[in-house]
Structures are given as C-alpha cells and as structure tokens.
Amino acid sequence: MSSAILTPKKPKLTTSAMIASIASEGQRVKAAPFGKALVDYAATHPEVVGLTADLAKYTDLHLFAQAYPDRFYQMGMAEQLLMGAAGGMAKEGLVPFATTYAVFGTRRAYDFIHQVIAEEDLNVKICCALPGLTTGYGPSHQATEDIAMMRGIPGLTIVDPCDALDIEQAVPQIAAHKGPVYMRLLRGQVPLVLDEIDGYRFELGKAKLLREGADVLVISSGILTMRALEVAQDLAKDKVGVAVLHCPTIKPLDEAAIVEAVRYQHRLVVVAENHSVIGGLGDAVASALLRHRVQPAGFHLAGLPDAFLDAGALPTLHDRYGISREALAGRIRGWLGSA
Amino acid sequence: MAAAHHRLDNLVCLVDINNQQADGPSGKVLGFEPLADKWAAFGWHVQRVQGNDMPAVVAAFDAARSLKEPKPRVILFDTLMGKGVPFLESREKNHFIRVDPPEWQQALDILDQSQPEGALA
Numbered sequence: 170m171s172s173a174i175l176t177p178k179k180p181k182l183t184t185s186a187m188i189a190s191i192a193s194e195g196q197r198v199k200a201a202p203f204g205k206a207l208v209d210y211a212a213t214h215p216e217v218v219g220l221t222a223d224l225a226k227y228t229d230l231h232l233f234a235q236a237y238p239d240r241f242y243q244m245g246m247a248e249q250l251l252m253g254a255a256g257g258m259a260k261e262g263l264v265p266f267a268t269t270y271a272v273f274g275t276r277r278a279y280d281f282i283h284q285v286i287a288e289e290d291l292n293v294k295i296c297c298a299l300p301g302l303t304t305g306y307g308p309s310h311q312a313t314e315d316i317a318m319m320r321g322i323p324g325l326t327i328v329d330p331c332d333a334l335d336i337e338q339a340v341p342q343i344a345a346h347k348g349p350v351y352m353r354l355l356r357g358q359v360p361l362v363l364d365e366i367d368g369y370r371f372e373l374g375k376a377k378l379l380r381e382g383a384d385v386l387v388i389s390s391g392i393l394t395m396r397a398l399e400v401a402q403d404l405a406k407d408k409v410g411v412a413v414l415h416c417p418t419i420k421p422l423d424e425a426a427i428v429e430a431v432r433y434q435h436r437l438v439v440v441a442e443n444h445s446v447i448g449g450l451g452d453a454v455a456s457a458l459l460r461h462r463v464q465p466a467g468f469h470l471a472g473l474p475d476a477f478l479d480a481g482a483l484p485t486l487h488d489r490y491g492i493s494r495e496a497l498a499g500r501i502r503g504w505l506g507s508a
Numbered sequence: 509m510a511a512a513h514h515r516l517d518n519l520v521c522l523v524d525i526n527n528q529q530a531d532g533p534s535g536k537v538l539g540f541e542p543l544a545d546k547w548a549a550f551g552w553h554v555q556r557v558q559g560n561d562m563p564a565v566v567a568a569f570d571a572a573r574s575l576k577e578p579k580p581r582v583i584l585f586d587t588l589m590g591k592g593v594p595f596l597e598s599r600e601k602n603h604f605i606r607v608d609p610p611e612w613q614q615a616l617d618i619l620d621q622s623q624p625e626g627a628l629a
Contacts, residue, residue, distance in 0.1 A: 223531045223538075245538025246529060 190358035191303050191392060191483065193494075198358040199333035203296065204232030206340035207266060211237060217344060218258060220244055221268045222251045228268035228298045229356045248278040252293070256285035259292045264344055271297035271312030271353060275319060286349050287322045293349050300329065300353035300391065301443030302473055302490060307480035312353075313473050317448025319351045320420055327419040328352040328373070329391040329442075329450075333359040335417055338371035346373060353391060362395050363415075376423035378430060382410030385501060386436045386465075388427060390416045390450050393441040393471070393492060400498045409505065412436070419450055424457040431458060431465050438465035439501055443492060446472040469504045471497055511580035512551025519580040520572045521552075524559065526587045530604075543584055552582045559585025560592075593618050 192198045211217040211233065219225075219233040223246040234241035244251045248269055255265040267274075274282075274297040286293045297315070304310045319327050326346060330336045336355060343350040363369050366379050379394070380401055387397040394415045401411035414430045416423060431438055438458075440451035451470040458465065473490050487493035491500050511519055525543065527534045534540060547554045553575055557564040565585065572581040589605055590596025593615040599605070607615070 221531070223529050225531050227530055243531065243537055247538070 191355065192358055192360045193484075197361045199337075199361045200358055201229040201232055201356065202333035202336040202359050203340060203354055203356060204229030206337040207233050208236045210341045210344055211240070214264070214344065215240075216262060216264045218242065218263050218265050219268070220251055220255050220258075220265055222246055222248045222273065224269050224298070227270070227356065228296065228354060230266070230268045233266070248273045249281045252278045252281035252295070253285050255293045255295075256281075256289070256291050259286070260289070264292050264294065266294045266296055266344075268296045268298070268354070270299045270310060271301075271315045272299070272310055273297075274351075275312060275315040279318060282319075282325075282349070282351075283322055287325050290324055290348050292347065294343050294352065295350065296352045296354045298354040298356045300355075302478060302486055302492065303355070303392070303443070303483070305481050305483050305486055308477045311478055313445045313478060314448065315351075315353070316419055316442075316444050316450070317452075320448060320453070324348060325420065326350045326373070328417055329419055329444075330355065330371070330417050331391060331394040331415060332363050333361045334363040334369070335371045339373070339417070342371065342373040355392070360392070360395060362398060371417060374418050374421060374423060376414055376416040376418070376426035376430075378426070379413040379415050380411070382412035382436075383434070384409050384436060385411045385439060385505065386414060386430055386434070387411060387439045387441050387471075387501075388414045388416060388430070388450070388454055389441040390419060391443045393443050393497075396492060396494055396497050397441050399494045400501060403494070403498050404501065409502075411501070416450060416454075419453065422450075422453050422457060424461065427454055427457055428461045428463055432461075432463050435466045437467040437469070437501075437504060439469045439471050439504065441471040441492075441497065444472050445475055446470040447475050467504060469500075471500055509550055515578040516580045517575075517578045520569075521580065521582040523582060523584045524587055525584055526589050528589060528605075547582045547584070551579060553577055553579045554582055554584065556584040556586070559587035590615075592622070 218240045219230050220242045221228060221230050222244050225231040225234050244254060251267050255267040258265045274295055299310055300312050302311055316327060319325055328339055330339050343352055369377060382401060389397045397413045401413055404411050440454050442450040449472060451472055479486060488496050529537055531537050544554045544556050555568045555571060557568045559565060568583045572583060575581060588597060596615060
C-alpha cells in the first residue's frame, strides 16, 4: 500500500468543493458565493450572526464561522432548535442567517418557522442547500416540495437564485429586507451564467427578461433559468425563438412582469423550475395569469414529477426527470409540435 | 417516553456511537453525553459496550433478549469506523468515509491476514 494512502493530505477545513457540483463539465463556476458574500456583508453589519445544524461545511457557512467565530453558533443536528434559536436572536435585534439542507429546513422545522419566526415577522434568513433535484441521494435529501410548503407561510419571502451572481447579489438584499426570508442555496462550485446577460442584476421581488423570442416564453427560477438559456440557444439553431423571464423571487411574485410578458405576444408559455409541478412557480404563474384574465397560446409545466424521485447520478436523474438541457429542449419541442 | 410508558419489552434499540457527523466529531458539534443516563432517565434498560468487540456485542444482544423487566432495551455501541484497517482507522474522516476502489481490496487483504481484535473466531 502506498504512503499516499496512509497519510492522506487534506486541508484543515475542507469546503463543500468536495461535493459533486451541479455545474456541467467546463462550465464557469465561482466557489462558495454565499459564504463569501455573507462574510463581506457582515464586515460592516455586526448584527449579522450565523447558525447551522451540523452543515456549516456543506452550506458554505464555514467561511463565516472562520471569519467571525464569535458570531457563529453550531446548533447540532436539531433543525427545530436552529429555527427557535434564530427566532430568539432576531427578537433581540440580530439578523440571523440559519443554514441547513432544504429538506431539513422545511420538512423537519416547518412549525418552528411558522410559529416562532414567521408569525412574529422576525428577521431570520433561512438559507438552505440542495434545493429540488441537486443531489442524487434520493428523497431523504431531495427538496422537491420545499417551495410548495414555504409558499403557504404568510409574510415569508422566497428566493430561488439561478447562479453565483444571483446569490452574491441576493445576500445583502435579503439581509437588508425586513422580515423572514427562505432562500434556496447553491453551494460549493456554483455555476456562473447571468454575468453574460447585459445589465443583469438581482433585485429582490423583480422578474427579469433575460432574452426575447417570438415562439416560446420560458418563465423560470433557480437553475432552470440556466437550463432555459441553454435551451434557447439550442432552439435558436432551429429558428425557434425562446424568450426567458427569470423569476428568482417566488414570493412575492412579480405578477406585473409575468402578465406583461405573456399578454402582449402570442407565445407558448413554459414554466421551468427545479421543483415538483405541485405548488411551485408553475402553480403561482398559472394562478396569476387566470386572475389577470390572460390566456397564453399554450401553457406547460416543465418541473419535476409529483413523485418520490430516484437516487443516482445527477446527470442521469436530470435526464430522467426532464430538466437536463437535452430533456428540456425535447419537452419544449414536443409541446411546440402539438400546439 | 412512549416506549417505556407502553412497556415495549420486545423493542431493542441500537445506537452506533461512532462520534462522526458532517461538521466534525459529534462531541464537538453538540455534546451528547451522558448518553446512558439519558436513556435510563427515559425508562429504558441500558447497556453500553464496545461495538467492535463481537463477543461483547453478541453478549449484549443475549442480555437484552433475556431481560425480564417490562422495559424497552437499548444497547449503546461505542465504535471505531474502519476498525481493523489501520489506513482507514487513522483517516481524517467525517461521516462520509470515502474508499477508493483499490483500497477496498487492500482493506480486505489486511482483514484476511490479521485477525482484528474483537473479531469472532
């Protein structure tokens, strides 16, 4: 046996870079945008504190813990305690950022967020990694219904960022926002795509039209905006015009931007999201359009199926459930053909 | 509480105390001792044994099964991940221990050659 195996070299504090990245091969990435943005913001905002439930290294909060050890609280694998403690700290005037995985932050801690944090409109920022289908670990770790659950909580702002740029710009904005926030977090090596969109910047509460196109309007959030931009390029080669309206704030939803984008052009509307087709952005958009009496040329949900998803390699699963570049393009082509 | 209240004497709970979790050693993430006292306070019959010592493990199961008290039983196992394979025992590990394909064979060879302490004959 080689000595390399006997004495493995490892950095003192391994980052989430060791975890499989959702970036495709060769894609531009930025490391730990959440952790870095929070460290920067906290430098001039002493009221910011960080809490986690045994997942500092896996939510990039370890950077905050290293920079401000006195403002970091390890709560252990106890998500209800995490939310309760964060609520208490917010009541004392602090701005707690509480991190864990999205399945644990929502399914395990729901009542504590509802009762301790949201009902009192406390300034807690809940930032949860592994949203939707961003891990191959199976339903125990795949938060495919987190947005459906969280949309039901009154007064809770919900953010589903697309990439590293969205995340680093969202951090100071959700921190400055008065009230509770649930943000889906991409951690580790995070894709960077929105810097290619001229003049784009994340604005809490706003949807942004990233590109125009005459045939299809994709309304999307999270990593599905990245996919939608890729698919738009692919379909452009077939002379199919795809517009992309990015809605990183799910609640409150920018209904005005959505209604305007749908109303003035007769296009097929596809809502693409890294979430179950039940209770997410798709349902929110459908409801908004009906209430505003807007009827698109066609309406389809490109989300994850209402099912417990398989475990496996992420690219395989994204193909299987229709959110890989190829699978999403195929779905949209099919809907265009049947329109 | 429910198990003791309902006198579940056919329930045997096993706790693997490997002291590993995502952010580091469990005792440092959030101290959990004294574990035996906590279970006892909830009305359980408690045994604590070395989980890598197979005769002790088997004896603990026998004792749990033959107990006459109408109580749920818990066996707390103190364990060492990678026991018997020095290069795994000493690895700076977290709760996702990673073993590369050639290392599996190396580990099996070591286990075949040495009779690790606590292994059944």
